[in-house]
Amino acid sequence: MSVPPSSELPLLRVIGDADGAGDRSVTGLGDDALLALHRSLVLMRTYDERSVVYHRQGRVGTYAMFWGHEAIQVGAERALAERDWIFPSYRESAIGLLRGIPAATVLQWWRGHPSGWWDPRASRVASICVPIATHVPHAAGAAWGARLRGEDTVALVFFGDGATSEGAFHEGANFAAVMRAPLVLLCNNNQWAISTPVTAQTAAATLADKAVGYGMPAVRVDGTDVLAVFEAVRNAVSRARAGQGPTFVEALTYRAAPHGTADHPEAYIDPERVEEARRHECLGRFEGYLRRAGLLTDEVAESVRAEALAAMREAIAAAEAEPPGDVSLVFDHAYGVPPQALARDLAELRRIRGGT
Amino acid sequence: MSVPPSSELPLLRVIGDADGAGDRSVTGLGDDALLALHRSLVLMRTYDERSVVYHRQGRVGTYAMFWGHEAIQVGAERALAERDWIFPSYRESAIGLLRGIPAATVLQWWRGHPSGWWDPRASRVASICVPIATHVPHAAGAAWGARLRGEDTVALVFFGDGATSEGAFHEGANFAAVMRAPLVLLCNNNQWAISTPVTAQTAAATLADKAVGYGMPAVRVDGTDVLAVFEAVRNAVSRARAGQGPTFVEALTYRAAPHGTADHPEAYIDPERVEEARRHECLGRFEGYLRRAGLLTDEVAESVRAEALAAMREAIAAAEAEPPGDVSLVFDHAYGVPPQALARDLAELRRIRGGT
Amino acid sequence: MSVTAEQVRELLLVQAVNDALHAELARDPSVLVMGEDVGRAGGVFRATAGLLERFGPDRCIDTPLSEAGILGTAVGLCMEGWRPVCEMQYDAFSYPSLDQLITHVGRYRWRTRGAMEFPITIRMPYGGGVRAPELHDDSPETYYAHAPGIKVAVPSTPADAKGLLAAAIRDPDPVVVLEPKLVYRTARGPVPEGEHVVPLGRARVAREGGDATLVAWGAMVPLCERAAAALAGEASVGVLDLRTLKPLDEQAILAAATATGRVVVVQEAPRTCGIASEVAALLAERAILDLQGPVLRVTGYDVPYPYWQLEDAYMPSVARVTDAVRQLLAF
């Protein structure tokens, strides 16, 4: 199969301008679904903003914010079936919230508490992947593995623009294409990898161009448009489920927040460009769309926000109330059949720590 | 820069059919140059065929033949300036012959004798690279490094179709493109990686399609046509030297010989397809071209062959006459400032070996 | 784990590997084999011969040339319930997959707090002495044994090649099985037919001996047996075949030290941070009063594996091993 280079691809949009010019609707998404998307966006936004506050208060450790990227996560998750796999990077650490993982759990991950590590089988959300791009082959393998078992499960993997430079991305994408694995490769092109702009990451005209080399189709979508992301991913998921193999989705956005709590983007990003991105952020755009459609009032918006805030307050309280993990957790779970030395190590450690 | 997918690219050819239909000529290659190319092809062919014989006679170890791929090597080398770097894989182990490295040296490499390891600075031929694709970043670095020094040196790297699946290929190609390194990526698509056909290696329509993802142009060329390879590489070299960055050249051929002396392709390749490839092999095609142009007679062909054969006889004799390497070579050269332990190790080893 | 075999066949070591794969794929439909050239070609050493024909292309998979892709997709395959057996074509060609191994294969179970298993087996021919081109001769056990969450097994006999591989495949944890290619076709011995499992973590006394103990694994075991035989007139030298390098059979190593007080550890890999050092450290920590002399190491050197015409000088030899034993006896 030959695939056209994606610079010729239009940028998919559903939400129009602030005055409503260009607003479209997406088949299959009724009013309730639209409002559910809104609640999800607010939940994610609130989680993210509160985490930054908690970090400043010393209640959460280093944290990688996803402010402005909520539409990519919410739109994509919505386009999947519950049985479909999600493989997040650290940038999508809280995507589990959309699958029922408690906010307290995710907070605990960033607080370095053992209860922040969840069971991926339960939610079909894989563990947060810290080393860039290394989870792309995992997602390819899971998708392929489901297909080998005759199931119609799809996998979706999130990664950034920077990730496309890694060998692991390449090997995972190629495997997926060769095995016709039902995989959606969802690239959040926020145009920065810490301080490195995407123009220093690749000489390709677009990241979607990468797909050509794998013989898979690509689509480019406005990443601040939750409906466009939903539509693009839904199409990719249908292709995958129908046995047509992987699709590369490039979601274009801009990193309007620091890389993480330890980062100082003033040193390398033009603040005006950031301000512009903040003005076009995804939640506001979607709220405008809903208001124009007569679906959202100030009261509803306010109550959704209040609900999310209350949930976060509860979540941090629950996280903080949890007793610290027992020292045995240093040794547990690393092996199904552990080397005998570990029991000796634990006993010795307990003795030295005076029994705790 | 956006690049068209290469499946739309024509396959570059210079040499026409057996009846001469389609024969073209290449600017800048006079009769002497054509005959020099012929001598090089014969030299390489003879080296390769003799090495297989020497292997059967137990005079050379495991050997990876390049029968039928001589045109790619000869055409490419000819398109480079002497100062340009060549990065061979094991498949181009003898490319140094075209740069004045003695055949005896290359034979020693396959005989496992230390004198088979040459000084790359002298010939600008890097060491033979055994692990697939891992030399692609080296070539990118050398090309980029020359450019950083303000020189107009170009580098060319040989690799196979299978190599394109490796992360190292990806990272090297991307680096080259981002740094606008003067690099020619020359892919010998012989359609097999040991027993794996290229169709199981990638889902892309062509390997040249890989270039799109790096934002570099690609060209597809008939790899059994020494003049076409020359022309394609010469163009790529000019681009590189002019500061326009890397080019991906896909040379299409077919592996008409086993992968190596230990391989049994009967198990996985259709012998008829191999026979067909052998009928279209590059030396015969070029000899036909030269004959049609009135440049080659039976006598000349015979004497070129005899000369090459004689050279090989001398080379193997010279290799076999060389005394075995001293045991100190186990320790030498690994470090510029070696750990003290190595001298102790050598002394101990000599003592145990009774002084040798 | 039980050994249910009734009959025994004489097999070469590489045939025993093949036998184990046939048996395990037949036993457990979730086991699959993947790697470069494992299918159509049956593996470059024929270790996977017949699997494609018998179990089909979904259970014996020719992959792209992509070691990180092989190991990385294996992680994902586990998430969908598969037990992948990954072949790395040669020792040194496994290095591109080290990142996946260190950051994921050994840590993912822990990351799920034990909720998910990653029963990946990684098998590869390893070691020197085979007159091969560069990078076909490495002994990479240190890279694997040091990685948290990874187990490492190395057979030296056909029976153990089958039994340890079966154990690795059945183990809930990732296990690297290093197969000594030097003796793939020279080690010949009785192998139980059908299912045969040799538990991980237990060394094997390859030769009894009261004066000194040679500790070895893989192709160094038969070498040590030859060295012990060569010393027969001078001393009674035992050989302990570790079989599993992680976890080490500490009891067996300490028992040898207690019994003979003189230990020489023999490995092909470069010396620094080798398993030989680990064994010596174990003895220095837990057997210091039993030792009758230093713990000596006969190892490869901290240099690249050499040009093969010189490899016999690099590899531990009978002469080097007997020299070490004699030094120890004279201490």
Add this chain to the structure above:
Amino acid sequence: MSVTAEQVRELLLVQAVNDALHAELARDPSVLVMGEDVGRAGGVFRATAGLLERFGPDRCIDTPLSEAGILGTAVGLCMEGWRPVCEMQYDAFSYPSLDQLITHVGRYRWRTRGAMEFPITIRMPYGGGVRAPELHDDSPETYYAHAPGIKVAVPSTPADAKGLLAAAIRDPDPVVVLEPKLVYRTARGPVPEGEHVVPLGRARVAREGGDATLVAWGAMVPLCERAAAALAGEASVGVLDLRTLKPLDEQAILAAATATGRVVVVQEAPRTCGIASEVAALLAERAILDLQGPVLRVTGYDVPYPYWQLEDAYMPSVARVTDAVRQLLAF
């Protein structure tokens, strides 16, 4: 190598790294720095701050996110006469480059029979204790020290951070410099201005002591100093800072064993095949008659580095070190 510095400044360890880079880039126009975020951002720890401004984008290069690409192109850069200093952003993110390191960086000089040099420096922040997310805490020295052709240095003081990095950059061989991030901004000390070189391969007596010796490197050195201080009433405990892990300063280690006969080696990395094992093996091989008791190892465990709320339990602590010394004294 000479120390030509006249004046001394108080610097943090990470500032001393920065100082070394400025000095070496100024001294030698063939030195360049490359890595992720080393330019515009000055490094995520600010270790490369000011280099881009001072030496321009050809000498301080922001690379793509591609560790194998960084190290692989560095090999090629050497062929064109450059001396690349490659930053890996964190310990565990260096693993994607291990293949290049093991198969090429450490072997290419040998492959050219000494005709070409590959004076690559690979520096990275390493180690635990910093309350960071997963895989920001590894101590990867074993992977590097075991690789043929590679040297490894680990400073524990600002002066050594500058001097060892300068030595690494000037060394004709590839050197991995592991910088203890735990003390990047807490270790403060006098650093010679201008050129300052601390030769590779020489340990440093961080504290004298006649009853027992703690052997350590990196962030474990100040920890051992605290442990030794805590034991002051009971015993005179010395601390040997290895500074270079390959080649080891065997003389210094053996001298410590001769002097005190009691050695505890302390490392953050998992135990199996750690440098602690290497030191213990060296002692078991060459100092067996000097030892007054076992060689004890206080190490990380053979498990993934834990969730950070539990990291203090995983990391060697003053309590674990003093406990080991007391065991040894009571032996």
